[in-house]
Amino acid sequence: MANSHNEDDLLPLSGIQHFAFCERQWGLIHVESQWVENLPTAEGRLLHKRVDDPYFTESRGDVKTVRSVPLLSKALGLYGVADVVEIHRCPPRDKRGLTHSNPNDDSGIRYNIVEYKRGSPKADDRDAVQLCAQAICLEEMLGITLDYGYMYYGETKHRHQVDFDDTLRERVKILAEKMHLLYSHGITPPAIKGKQCKNCSMVGVCLPKLGRGSKKAEMYMAELLEEMNRE
Numbered sequence: 001m002a003n004s005h006n007e008d009d010l011l012p013l014s015g016i017q018h019f020a021f022c023e024r025q026w027g028l029i030h031v032e033s034q035w036v037e038n039l040p041t042a043e044g045r046l047l048h049k050r051v052d053d054p055y056f057t058e059s060r061g062d063v064k065t066v067r068s069v070p071l072l073s074k075a076l077g078l079y080g081v082a083d084v085v086e087i088h089r090c091p092p093r094d095k096r097g098l099t100h101s102n103p104n105d106d107s108g109i110r111y112n113i114v115e116y117k118r119g120s121p122k123a124d125d126r127d128a129v130q131l132c133a134q135a136i137c138l139e140e141m142l143g144i145t146l147d148y149g150y151m152y153y154g155e156t157k158h159r160h161q162v163d164f165d166d167t168l169r170e171r172v173k174i175l176a177e178k179m180h181l182l183y184s185h186g187i188t189p190p191a192i193k194g195k196q197c198k199n200c201s202m203v204g205v206c207l208p209k210l211g212r213g214s215k216k217a218e219m220y221m222a223e224l225l226e227e228m229n230r231e
Contacts, residue, residue: 004074005074005075005076005077005180007072007074009077010072010074010077010078010079011030011077011078011079011176011179011180011183012030012078012079012080013076013078013079013080013081013130013133014080014130015029015030015179016078016133016172016175016176016179017126017127017129017130018030018126019175020124020126020129020130020171020175021124021196022196022200023178023182023189024188024190024191024206025200025206026179026189027182027187027188027189028188028202028205028206029202030179030183031183031186031187031188032188034202034205062088062089062090063086063087063088063089064087065084066084066086066087067083067084068081068082068083069081069082069084069085069138071134071137071141072137072140072141073133073137073140073141075140076133076136076137076172076173076176077176077180078133078176079137080133080137082113082114082115082134082137082138083114083115083116084113084114085112085113085114085138086112086113086114087109087111088109088110088111088112089108089109090108090109090110111138111142111144112150113131113134113135113138113146113149113150114149114150114151114152114159115127115130115131115134115149115150115151115152116154117151117152117154118153118154118155119153119154119155120153121151121153121160125168127151127162128162128168129168129171129172129175131149131150131151131162132149132162132164132168132169132171133172133176134149135149135164136169136172146164147163147164148161148162148163148164149161149164150162191206191207
C-alpha cells in the first residue's frame, strides 16, 4: 500500500461493509448522506451501543479487554472504531523454546480484534472485509501483524474466526481505493436490483427498479430525471 491519504481525505471505515454488500447503498449513505433505519439496523445499533463504551477496560488474568478503540489507516484512507481489542500477554520464550516470565519483555504480547454483529454469519464477505480493514488499521498504528480476528454474532452467540490472508487484504485495498475514487467525484453508483435488495433498509430511496444492469451513473441520473418529469 504505497499510497498515503491525508487525514482530511479519510473515509469512515464502517462504509467498507456497505460497499462490499452494495456499492449503491454505500453511495446513498456516505455520498448523499441518506439513511433509513429498519428493525435489523436498529437492533444492530442497540447491540453496538452496549459494546461501545470508550472508557471500558477489563483485565482478567493475562488478558486485557479494551472497547471502542479508535482506528486509522493512511494507507487505506479509512478511520473508525474497533468494538473490542483484546491484549493477551503470552509467556515469552527463550532461544531454546522454553517459557520465561520477564515482566520487561513485551515479545509475548498478542492482539485479538473482535467485531460484534446482531445477526448470523453472512454468505458473502462483507463482515470479513470490515474486520480485515480494522486489522490493517491496527497493524499500521502499532507496527504489528495480525493473522486473524473474530466476528461475534448475536444470533449464534459464538465467535467466528476470520483469517487475514493475502486475498482478503487485497480485496480490502481495492474496495477502499474505489470508495475514494467515487467519493472524490461525488458519484453514487447506479441501482442494480438483486437478492440483496429484499431486506435493505435503503430500498425505498434506492429505487432499484430504475436500475439497468451495469449502466454508468450518468445514464442512471438521466433516466431518473426523465422519470421525475413524467410524474
